[in-house]
Amino acid sequence: MIPVITEDHSTLTFAEIFQDVNNWRKQMIHYMKEENPEVNSAIIEAAQQTSLDPKAIALGAYMVYSMLEKATAEQDNLLNSLNS
Numbered sequence: 001m002i003p004v005i006t007e008d009h010s011t012l013t014f015a016e017i018f019q020d021v022n023n024w025r026k027q028m029i030h031y032m033k034e035e036n037p038e039v040n041s042a043i044i045e046a047a048q049q050t051s052l053d054p055k056a057i058a059l060g061a062y063m064v065y066s067m068l069e070k071a072t073a074e075q076d077n078l079l080n081s082l083n084s
Contacts, residue, residue: 003071013066017059025055028062039065 017024032040043061047054 002068003075005067005071006074009067009070009074012070013063016066017063021059025059025062028066029058032062032065036065 029040032043043058044054046061047057050057
C-alpha cells in the first residue's frame with residue numbers, strides 16, 4: 001500500500017528541490033539509476049513520449065518518488081516503534 005504523503009513530506013521535498021532545481025533533478029537521475037533503474041527508465045520514456053517539456057515531466061516524477069520515499073520511511077519508523 002502506498003503511504004500517505006503529508007504536507008511535511010511535500011514541504012521538505014520542495015525545500016530540497018527549489019534550492020537548485022536543475023542540480024536536484026540531475027542528482028535524482030543518478031540516484032534513480034542506482035536505486036530503481038526500472039522506474040528511472042519509465043520516467044525517461046514517459047518524458048520523451050510527450051509533447052511537454054521532458055525535464056519538467058522528469059522533475060515531477062522524481063519529486064513524487066522523493067515524497068513517497070519520505071512517507072515510506074516515516075511509516076516504517078512508526079511501525080518499528082510500535083512493534084518495539
